[in-house]
Each structure stands twice: as structure tokens, then as C-alpha cells.
Amino acid sequence: MSEPGAKPCSVLIVEDDDNFRAAFAAAIERASELTLLGAAADLRGGRDLLRRQPDVLLVDLQLPDGNGTELIREATRDNPDCDVMVVTVFGDERHVLQSIEAGATGYLLKDLPAEELVREIHVLRAGGSPISPVIARQLLSRFAVAGHLRAEAATAASSDDALSPQEERVLTLTAKGYSYDEIAGLMQLSRHTVQTYVKRMYRKLHVNSKLDAVAEARRRRLIHEE
Amino acid sequence: MRSEAGSAGERIPPRWFTLMRCWGARVMVLLGATLAAFVLGSVLFGTALSPVTTLQQAERCLLPVPSAKGTTDELLEALANPPEVIDESCWRAVALPDVSPPDPGASGIASLTIAWYRFPGLAAIPRPAGERLWMFLPRIVGGPAFAWVEGQAAPDESQRYYITSSRSMTVRAPGVPQVATQGTTLLLAIGYDREYGYSISRLKAGTPEALGYEISLRRFLREELPVVSNFVLLSLGALFFMFWLARRQEATHLLLPLAGIAWAIFNLRYSNVGPPDSNWYAWYDAALRAAINWGMWLIYLFVLRFDSYRSRTLEWLLPVLVLLVTAAQLPIYPASDYLDGVVRLASALTGVAVTAYITWRAWASGRVELKWISASLIFSSACGVHDVLMQGRVIDPEGFYWLPLSILPVYGSMMYALLRRYVAAINAAERFNDDLKRQLADQSHQLQLQHQRLRLAENQQVLLEERERLMGDMHDGLGSALTSTLVAVEQGTLRPEQIAAVLRDCVEDLRMVIDSLEPIGHDLELLLATIRHRLGSRLAAAGIELQWHTSDVPRLEWLESPQALQLMRIVQEILANIVKHARARHVAINVRHEAGAGIATAGGEAVVVISDDGAGFDARSVRAGRGLRNLRSRSELLGGSIRIDSRPGAGTRVELRLPVRSPRRR
Numbered sequence: 001m002s003e004p005g006a007k008p009c010s011v012l013i014v015e016d017d018d019n020f021r022a023a024f025a026a027a028i029e030r031a032s033e034l035t036l037l038g039a040a041a042d043l044r045g046g047r048d049l050l051r052r053q054p055d056v057l058l059v060d061l062q063l064p065d066g067n068g069t070e071l072i073r074e075a076t077r078d079n080p081d082c083d084v085m086v087v088t089v090f091g092d093e094r095h096v097l098q099s100i101e102a103g104a105t106g107y108l109l110k111d112l113p114a115e116e117l118v119r120e121i122h123v124l125r126a127g128g129s130p131i132s133p134v135i136a137r138q139l140l141s142r143f144a145v146a147g148h149l150r151a152e153a154a155t156a157a158s159s160d161d162a163l164s165p166q167e168e169r170v171l172t173l174t175a176k177g178y179s180y181d182e183i184a185g186l187m188q189l190s191r192h193t194v195q196t197y198v199k200r201m202y203r204k205l206h207v208n209s210k211l212d213a214v215a216e217a218r219r220r221r222l223i224h225e226e
Numbered sequence: 227m228r229s230e231a232g233s234a235g236e237r238i239p240p241r242w243f244t245l246m247r248c249w250g251a252r253v254m255v256l257l258g259a260t261l262a263a264f265v266l267g268s269v270l271f272g273t274a275l276s277p278v279t280t281l282q283q284a285e286r287c288l289l290p291v292p293s294a295k296g297t298t299d300e301l302l303e304a305l306a307n308p309p310e311v312i313d314e315s316c317w318r319a320v321a322l323p324d325v326s327p328p329d330p331g332a333s334g335i336a337s338l339t340i341a342w343y344r345f346p347g348l349a350a351i352p353r354p355a356g357e358r359l360w361m362f363l364p365r366i367v368g369g370p371a372f373a374w375v376e377g378q379a380a381p382d383e384s385q386r387y388y389i390t391s392s393r394s395m396t397v398r399a400p401g402v403p404q405v406a407t408q409g410t411t412l413l414l415a416i417g418y419d420r421e422y423g424y425s426i427s428r429l430k431a432g433t434p435e436a437l438g439y440e441i442s443l444r445r446f447l448r449e450e451l452p453v454v455s456n457f458v459l460l461s462l463g464a465l466f467f468m469f470w471l472a473r474r475q476e477a478t479h480l481l482l483p484l485a486g487i488a489w490a491i492f493n494l495r496y497s498n499v500g501p502p503d504s505n506w507y508a509w510y511d512a513a514l515r516a517a518i519n520w521g522m523w524l525i526y527l528f529v530l531r532f533d534s535y536r537s538r539t540l541e542w543l544l545p546v547l548v549l550l551v552t553a554a555q556l557p558i559y560p561a562s563d564y565l566d567g568v569v570r571l572a573s574a575l576t577g578v579a580v581t582a583y584i585t586w587r588a589w590a591s592g593r594v595e596l597k598w599i600s601a602s603l604i605f606s607s608a609c610g611v612h613d614v615l616m617q618g619r620v621i622d623p624e625g626f627y628w629l630p631l632s633i634l635p636v637y638g639s640m641m642y643a644l645l646r647r648y649v650a651a652i653n654a655a656e657r658f659n660d661d662l663k664r665q666l667a668d669q670s671h672q673l674q675l676q677h678q679r680l681r682l683a684e685n686q687q688v689l690l691e692e693r694e695r696l697m698g699d700m701h702d703g704l705g706s707a708l709t710s711t712l713v714a715v716e717q718g719t720l721r722p723e724q725i726a727a728v729l730r731d732c733v734e735d736l737r738m739v740i741d742s743l744e745p746i747g748h749d750l751e752l753l754l755a756t757i758r759h760r761l762g763s764r765l766a767a768a769g770i771e772l773q774w775h776t777s778d779v780p781r782l783e784w785l786e787s788p789q790a791l792q793l794m795r796i797v798q799e800i801l802a803n804i805v806k807h808a809r810a811r812h813v814a815i816n817v818r819h820e821a822g823a824g825i826a827t828a829g830g831e832a833v834v835v836i837s838d839d840g841a842g843f844d845a846r847s848v849r850a851g852r853g854l855r856n857l858r859s860r861s862e863l864l865g866g867s868i869r870i871d872s873r874p875g876a877g878t879r880v881e882l883r884l885p886v887r888s889p890r891r892r
Contacts, residue, residue, distance in 0.1 A: 090740045111733050133755035134744045176776050177755025179762065 009125055010037040012054035014046035014071060015087060016064050020110060024058070027114035034121060046071050053079055056121055058108065060087045061095055069102045076103030076206070083124045093134045097142075101209035105129050105202045128195020129202055136174035139201060143168075146208050163201065170197045254598065254638060265447075278432040278440070281347040286324065287316035291338040291417070298370065301338055301417035305372045308415060312342060323624065326368075328423040337421050343414040351431055353407045359399040361412055361431045362441055364624045366395055368424020373397045374413040394444055396437075427624045444626075452496045452630035459486035459637055466644070481528040482640055488521035489633045496630045508557030516552040519573055522580045523548045525603070525636065532595050532643055533587050540583050547576045581607055595643035602635035695788050696739065703735045734760065738798065742791035748781040750832050750884070753790055754817055757797050765813065768805045770838075776817040779832045784888050789864055793884075796860050796868075800836050800880050803853070808840025808878060819886075829886035831866075837879040842872045 011028050013036070015021045021039050028036045034056075038049040043066040046059065050071070057075050061068040072084050085106040086099035096107045106129045108120060120130060131139075143163045163171070166187070173183045184191045289312070293300040326341070353359050361375070373380040373395065380397045399410045418424035430437060463483030470479035495514050523544050530536060554569045581603045588596035609628035616625055711728045714720045720728075737760060746753050758774060765772050785793075804810055814837050822830040843850045854870060857880075861868040866884035 090737055092740055093744060111730065132759050133752055134741075134746070137747070137749075137752055138745075175749075175755060176751050177758045177774055179758075179774070182774060 008033055008035045009055045009121070010035050010052075011056045011058065011121065012037045012046070012049050012052075013039040014041075014043070014049075014057070014059045014063065014068065015039070016041050016060060016062070020087075023114070024117065027117050030114070031118045034118065042066075043068070043071060047074065050075055050078070054082060056125065057082055057084045058087055059084065059104075061099065069098060072099055072102040072104050085121070085124060091132060093132075093138050096132075096135055097138055097205075100202045100205050103206050105199050123195060124199075126192065126195075127199055128192060129199040131174055131198045133175045133177055136171045139205065140168070140171045140175065142205060142208075143201075146212075163204070167197050167201050170194055171201070254635075254642065257638070258635070278430050278436050279347075279351050281345055281429040281431065282322050283347055284320055284322055284324070284343050284345050284429065285317040286320045287312055287318070287342040289316070289340050289342065291340055293338045298417075301340070302370055304338075304340060305370055305415055305417050308372075308374075316342075317344070322428040323365075323426060325425040326418070326420070326423045329420050337419050339418055339420055341416045341418065341424065341426075343416070343426065345412050345414075345429055348410055348412055348429075348431060349408055351408075351410075353399075353403055353410065355403055355406045357433055358402050359410055359431060360434050360437045360441075361397040361399070361410075361429060362437050363395040363397075363414075363427055363429055364440075364444060365425065365427040366393060366416060367426075368418035368422065369416060371395060371414065371416045373415075375399050376410055394441070394448070396441055447626050448496070452493050455631060455634055456490040456493050459490050459633065462637065462641065463487060466641075478528060478531045478644060481524050481531075482637075482644065485521050485524035485528065485640070486633075486637060488517045488524060489637075491517035492521060493630045493633070496627060512552075512555035512557055515569070515573065516548075516555050519548045519551045519576045522576050525599070525640070526580045526583070528640055528643075529584050529587070529596060529599060532593060533591055535587060535591070537583060540579060543579065544576065547572050547579070551576070577607060577610070595639070595646055598639035598642055599636065602632075602639045606632040606636055692787070695791075699739060699791065704732050707732055707735070738794050739791060742787050742794060746785065746787075746790055748783060748785045750779050750782055750785065750793075750834075751776050751817060753785070753793060754797065754815070754834065757794050758815070761798065761801055764805065765801065770805070770810055771812050773812065773814040775815070777819065779817060779819045780829070780886055782832060782884060782886055784865065784885075792860060792864055796857060796882065797834075797836070799853075799857060804836075804838050804840060804878070807843065808838050810838035810840030810877070813838045822886075832884045832886060834882040834884070835879065836882075837877065839877045842874045842876050842878050844872075844874055 011034050013021055013024055013028075015024070018041075021041065025036055025039050028034045037052055037054040040046040040049050041064075043063045046063075050057070057071070059068040059071050059075075063071075068086065072086065075082050075084050083106065084099075084104040085108050086096065086104045087108050087110055088095050088099075089110050091107060091109050096104075099107065106120065106124045108117065108130075112120070123130070147162055169187060170183060173186060178186065180191045180194050183189075184194050187194070289309070291301065291304045293304075324343075329337075348361070351359070375397055376399065378400055397412060412429075414426075416424055416426060430440070460483075463486035466479045466482045470476060470483075473479065492514060526540065526544055551569055551572045554565055554572070581600065584596060584603060585600040587593075588600040606629070609632035612625075613627045613629045616627065707728060711720065711725065715725060741756050741760065744756070746756070754776070758772070762772065801813075804813055814835070816833075816835040816837075818833050818835075820831050820833055822828055857868055857870070861882060864884060865888070866882060868883070869881040870878065871881075872878040
């Protein structure tokens with residue numbers, strides 16, 4: 001848990017479902033280490049509240065006036081210290097990975113009980129991220145593809161962009177169904193370290209996707225200039 | 227040359243016009259016109275140019291030859307030794323051309339005669355100084371002829387001759403006069419058999435330049451052209467023979483050269499070619515006479531190939547006639563006028579029969595090839611009649627024999643028939659090719675369309691199946707749970723936490739369905755990992771410690787979304803049983819791969835073992851039995867098998883076996 005006397009973590013909720021927003025707000029209030037910065041029901045409201053620089057952003061992808069992914073991007077860009085968690089009903093890989101590429105570093109299932117919610121936020125602030133076996137498998141293939149492409153394009157891949165062997169092993173074991181604790185045991189690491197690996201990998205994916213986007217834009221611009 | 231398309235409408239062009247459109251017709255007409263123009267022009271040109279004196283008067287004296295055997299050798303001998311002086315009273319004035327018709331009554335030994343001619347008119351021809359004089363007899367028929375000019379024997383080119391052969395004679399006055407003189411003297415002797423008669427044409431005298439043209443022309447038309455035409459016939463025949471060798475099934479190609487050969491043999495009578503000695507003459511003559519009939523029969527056989535109709539009469543009549551003529555010509559019987567007459571009649575009949583038949587078929591069938599053949603045969607017959615009349619000295623014997631040349635149109639029309647067939651065949655082949663190409667294009671297009679339709683149908687089928695599956699699933703799971711809960715809520719028999727539990731179950735179930743649609747990629751480990759990820763917390767909440775171990779399992783090719791969902795339900799059922807009934811403290815899930823032994827289990831099996839240390843159950847109990855049967859049937863639907871070992875108080879071990887390759891259906 002957090003250190004005693006630390007500044008409480010501010011949380012911003014952007015969620016259009018009233019029930020959930022209310023329930024979540026209540027859970028945050030009950031937690032001593034967390035404070036509710038604000039709760040918005042749409043994208044515009046979320047943008048306004050974002051200027052207050054929350055520590056944690058919880059955002060739903062389906063918002064009435066737009067896609068929550070935009071908010072994730074803005075938050076990551078304007079406030080790099082902010083941890084973004086996307087709220088999803090099923091935790092399916094498509095939504096999760098889309099959000100991670102936009103800059104999210106975690107995801108929450110909508111039906112989580114309040115205590116679990118708070119715990120997840122704590123873990124996130126501590127540097128860890130949740131992951132599922134399917135998402136792990138997808139990450140493996142994404143990084144493998146990216147690695148191949150970089151090798152073909154002969155660009156100097158910094159070690160930051162590719163997966164380290166440790167990180168790859170974490171993903172492989174996750175895809176095989178091992179829990180954090182079991183992985184930690186197998187790799188002689190702490191549970192927390194394993195979770196930070198995951199968060200690091202999410203950041204790398206975000207960076208990779210940004211790089212790819214920039215490269216793509218550059219290429220397009222080049223083509224335009226011709 | 228267009229037919230007038232009258233203002234009142236289209237007129238059907240006349241038949242000759244349609245005929246002319248055919249390429250073959252044009253070629254034939256062109257050739258014929260060229261030939262006619264050439265002949266006519268040369269004759270006119272020749273006669274216009276030459277200042278030639280034509281003598282139409284002469285004096286003749288007939289002297290019989292005493293002979294023992296009546297052979298031409300005796301004639302020759304008599305001619306070689308002419309009398310010193312001929313009695314003046316013997317000479318008679320005669321008009322030229324002079325013809326002595328055959329006298330059938332004068333047969334026998336005493337019929338050999340020599341006809342002497344002298345030409346007083348020659349003396350009246352002035353002979354300028356320095357000019358040579360030639361004397362030319364266009365035709366002498368009947369027998370050997372000798373000439374003496376100025377008292378000296380003039381050389382004669384042809385040493386051989388035959389009774390019926392005709393030839394021209396050129397006599398050159400010896401020497402070139404230094405001063406102008408008056409004409410020259412010529413004495414001509416012709417030996418003949420009175421039975422056969424003879425004929426002599428007018429005498430033409432003039433300078434070599436003047437006469438040379440006519441002499442060359444006559445020689446060309448009379449002697450060289452038949453040889454040339456024979457050569458053409460035989461060469462073309464050789465070509466078609468080679469065609470026949472390449473395609474034996476086309477007998478038409480063989481008939482053409484054979485007909486050509488037959489006609490070439492017939493034409494030999496017009497040339498100076500003959501058997502080496504007179505003993506062979508009879509056979510030679512027989513072959514010549516028979517050849518024309520064989521030729522006609524071959525032409526008939528040729529024509530048959532271009533017509534669908536066959537005349538039964540002609541089919542047997544022709545061979546009979548041909549064989550008759552051939553047999554009758556064989557020099558094994560004594561010569562007889564009667565036989566000769568029969569033979570000539572049979573020959574004529576053959577020619578007439580074939581020509582008439584072909585003409586009839588040409589107009590009845592309307593076939594262009596037959597029309598051309600029949601036209602050329604009629605022309606040929608006309609030429610034959612002309613030749614016969616000329617030979618019989620009815621017509622001016624100074625003309626030309628046309629029969630040897632008349633084979634060319636016949637041959638040409640037969641070739642034309644074959645060429646038409648070739649062109650038609652090539653056209654048909656090209657059309658066929660084009661048709662085939664078009665058909666192929668059509669069919670491949672059809673095939674493409676079919677493929678597209680098939681793929682579309684398959685896609686739709688897959689989507690349909692997927693939708694049905696999902697709907698079925700939801701109907702069974704979510705649908706019934708929600709509706710029963712609704713009923714209970716309306717009846718007020720459920721507490722809020724019970725409702726929450728049901729709703730949570732529904733969300734879990736929905737999650738499982740979504741999970742089954744996630745990209746598992748045929749990976750059993752990933753699937754079970756996902757199940758554990760979902761249900762792990764529930765086990766933990768029940769205070770159960772889960773021990774998880776997997777080793778590499780190969781892809782299960784049959785593991786698609788529907789099967790994934792089924793598998794998830796099976797495992798969920800097993801784990802739910804453990805949580806609800808087993809009161810276990812430890813659960814171990816083990817996933818491994820077992821290599822298969824033998825063909826039936828090629829690829830091996832994936833083995834999932836879920837064991838717990840709970841209470842176990844009695845397999846004989848009814849409820850357990852029903853549950854077990856459920857699990858068993860579900861596993862078998864996937865093509866696998868399940869084995870459950872349990873004893874009360876000793877825990878439970880569930881072993882699920884799934885094939886790696888396509889599942890065995892039971």
C-alpha cells in the first residue's frame with residue numbers, strides 16, 4: 001500500500017452510466033488513499049476536468065459524444081504522470097489493446113467489486129498493470145511483428161522498444177495461464193516486479209504504436225510532398 | 227459488272243455472277259482467257275507477219291509397191307530406192323490438201339502404195355539472192371515420207387513414225403543462191419497403205435524468217451505442249467501422291483495422279499515416243515487406247531467423292547466397259563475390223579457415260595466442283611470429236627489436235643475440287659478453334675461466377691451457423707436464467723443478494739461466450755488459461771488453493787469458437803462441481819501432450835487432468851450419474867473422451883482427453 005503521509009491519489013472518472021459512476025465515486029470516497037477529483041459523464045466534461053491534472057484517469061470507451069480513446073491520448077500527452085485505466089465490460093483484447101496503444105496502462109472490468117477496484121488502482125499507482133492470457137498472447141505477436149518490421153527496415157531498434165527476454169517470459173507464462181504469484185515464483189521475482197514488467201510493456205506498446213504512427217505520417221507526408 | 231439493283235428493289239444477281247464471285251472460277255477463267263489469247267494472238271500474229279506462199283496445187287502420181295508382207299519396212303525399202311524416172315503420163319493435177327480416205331476393201335498384201343508429188347508452183351516463187359528457201363508441209367499423215375530437193379535427198383528428222391501418226395515436214399533447199407533465181411524443185415514421196423489412206427496438207431514456202439515462226443509454233447503446239455502438259459500432269463500428280471502418302475484415308479488424293487498418268491499415257495500417241503522395236507508396237511498401241519478409258523473411270527471415281535449420290539448402273543457398267551476395252555485391245559487376237567469397231571464404240575460409250583453422268587450430277591446437286599469438272603469434260607469431248615474428225619480427214623488436217631491439251635482443264639477442275647475442300651477444311655478448323663476459344667472463355671467465366679457464388683454461400687453459411695450457435699447458447703444459458711430470475715423477482719421470492727448472484731452469473735456466462743470468440747488460435751493452453759483467469763477468483767473465494775501446471779501442447783486443428791465454448795463449459799462444470807460439492811482444499815490442473823501410437827491416434831492427444839482432494843462422490847448416485855453422462859456426451863461431441871475416478875472420501879480425478887488432429891466422431 002502507499003506510504004503513510006503521502007499525498008492522496010486523485011482520481012478522475014469519465015463514465016456515462018450513472019449507476020456505475022455513482023458506485024465508483026462512493027468506493028473512491030471510502031478509500032482513504034484516494035480522492036475523487038471529479039466525475040464526468042461525457043468527453044467534454046472529461047476534458048475540462050483533465051486540466052486539473054489527476055493522478056489516475058478512469059475512462060469508459062463508449063461515451064455519448066465521442067470515443068474515450070481520444071481522452072486517453074490527450075491525458076497521456078498532456079500529463080505523462082497520469083495513469084489511465086480504461087473501463088471495459090468484458091475486457092476483450094480488442095478494446096484493451098486499442099486503449100493501451102492510445103496510452104492506457106491498465107484496464108478494469110466494470111463489474112468489479114469496490115474493494116477490488118481500489119486495489120487495482122493501488123497496484124497501478126505502484127507500477128503494475130493487469131493483464132489477461134489473451135492480451136498477453138496478443139502482445140507477444142505485436143512485439144514479434146514490430147521486431148520483424150524494424151529488422152527489415154534496418155532501423156536501429158533501441159532496447160527500449162523491443163521486449164527483453166524477461167518480459168517475453170512473463171508474457172509467455174501469462175498466456176499459459178500462470179498467475180502473477182506463480183510467475184513470480186518461477187522467475188524468482190516478486191509479484192510486484194512482475195506487474196511492473198507488464199506496465200512497462202504496455203508503455204512500450206504505446207511508444208511503438210506512436211512510432212509507427214509517426215513513421216506512417218512521415219511517409220505519407222513525404223508522398224504528399226512529392 | 228454489278229447487276230442492276232433496280233429502283234423497284236433488289237434483283238437477285240444472275241447465276242453466272244454468283245459463280246464469278248467464287249475464287250476458283252476467277253482463276254479458271256483467267257487461265258483460260260490467257261491461253262486463248264496467247265494461242266489466238268500467236269496465230270494471228272504469225273500469219274500477219276510472214277510473207278509466205280501457200281501452194282494449193284500439185285501434181286501427183288500413185289505407184290503401187292510390190293510387197294510380200296505388207297509391212298512398213300517394205301515401204302521404207304521402196305522409198306529408199308526410188309525409180310529413176312517416173313512416167314509423165316502418171317502425173318495428175320491435184321488440189322491441196324490432198325486426202326486419200328481409208329479403203330477397207332483394199333486390204334491385203336497389194337495395198338501398199340507410194341504417192342509421188344511434185345510442185346510446179348514452186349518454180350514461180352522468186353528466190354532473191356542470198357536468201358534461203360524453206361518448204362513446209364504442216365501435216366503429213368499416213369506413212370513414211372521422203373523428199374528430194376533439187377534432186378538431192380533432204381534429211382528427215384523423224385526416223386520413226388506410225389501409221390496413224392501425223393507430222394509436219396520441213397524441207398530446206400540446199401545452198402544459198404548467189405544471184406536471184408526462180409524457185410526450186412521439190413519431189414515428195416509418201417508411202418501408205420491404201421487400207422488406211424493418207425493425207426497431205428498444203429505446201430508453204432518462204433524464207434526461214436517467214437516460215438520459222440509458223441514452224442516453231444506448230445512444233446510447240448503439236449509436239450512440245452503435249453509433253454509439257456504431261457510433265458505438268460505428272461508433277462502435280464506427284465504432289466498429290468505425296469499428300470496421299472501423308473493421309474492414306476483420303477483416296478481422292480491418289481485418284482488424281484492415277485488419272486493424270488492414264489491421260490499422260492494416252493497423250494504419248496501425239497509424241498514421238500514409242501516402243502523400242504515394232505514387236506512391242508501392238509502392246510503399246512493397246513495401252514494407249516485403253517489408257518483413256520482408265521482415265522475416265524478414275525475421273526468418275528474421283529467425282530463420286532464429291533457427291534452423295536451413287537449411280538448403281540454406272541458402278542458396274544464402267545468397270546465392265548473399261549475391262550472390255552482393255553481386254554479387246556490386247557494383241558492376242560487376230561486383228562479384226564469388227565473387234566476394232568466394238569472397241570471404239572466401247573471407248574466412246576465410256577467417255578459419253580461418264581461425261582453425261584457427271585453433267586447430270588453437277589446440275590442436280592448444284593455442286594460447283596462438279597459443274598467445273600463436267601464443263602471441262604464436255605470441252606474435252608468436243609476436242610476429242612474435233613480430233614477424230616481431223617484424223618478422219620473430215621476437217622482440215624492442217625489444224626491442231628486439241629485433245630492432249632484438253633486434259634488440263636479437266637485436271638485443273640479436279641484440283642480445284644480438292645482445293646475447295648482444303649480451304650473449307652481450314653476455314654472450318656479456324657471457326658472451330660474460335661468457337662472453342664469462345665466456349666472456353668464462357669466456361670471459365672461461368673466457373674468463376676460459380677466460385678464466387680460458392681464462396682459467398684460458404685461465408686453466409688458460416689455466419690449463419692455462428693449466429694445460430696450464439697443464439698442457441700444464449701437461449702439455453704442466459705435466457706433461461708434471466709427469465710426464471712425475473713419470475714422469481716416478480717413473485718418476490720428472491721433476496722437482493724440472490725438477484726445479484728444470478729446477474730453476476732449471467733455476466734460471467736456472457737463473458738465466457740465473448741471469451742470463446744476471442745482469438746484463441748487453436749491453442750488449448752491459452753483457452754484453459756483464459757478459463758482459469760475468469761474462474762480463478764471464484765476458486766480463491768471458496769478457499770481453494772489451485773495448483774496449475776501446463777506443458778507445451780500442439781495446436782488442436784479442430785478448436786474453433788464453438789468447440790472452445792463447449793470446452794469452457796465442460797471445465798466450468800467440473801470446477802463448479804468442485805466448488806459446490808467437493809469441499810476441497812486443493813485443486814490441481816494439469817495440461818500435457820501425449821504422443822499417439824499408431825495411425826488412429828496420429829498427432830497424439832491433449833490430456834487435461836483436474837484433480838481435487840475433496841469429498842469425492844458415489845458414481846452410482848442418480849444425480850452424479852446424470853451429471854457424468856452430461857459431461858461424457860459433451861466430451862464426445864468434441865471428439866474426445868472423459869474419465870472420472872472418484873471414491874467417497876478419496877477425492878476426484880477427472881481426465882479429459884482431446885485429439886490433436888480432427889476429432890473422431892462416434
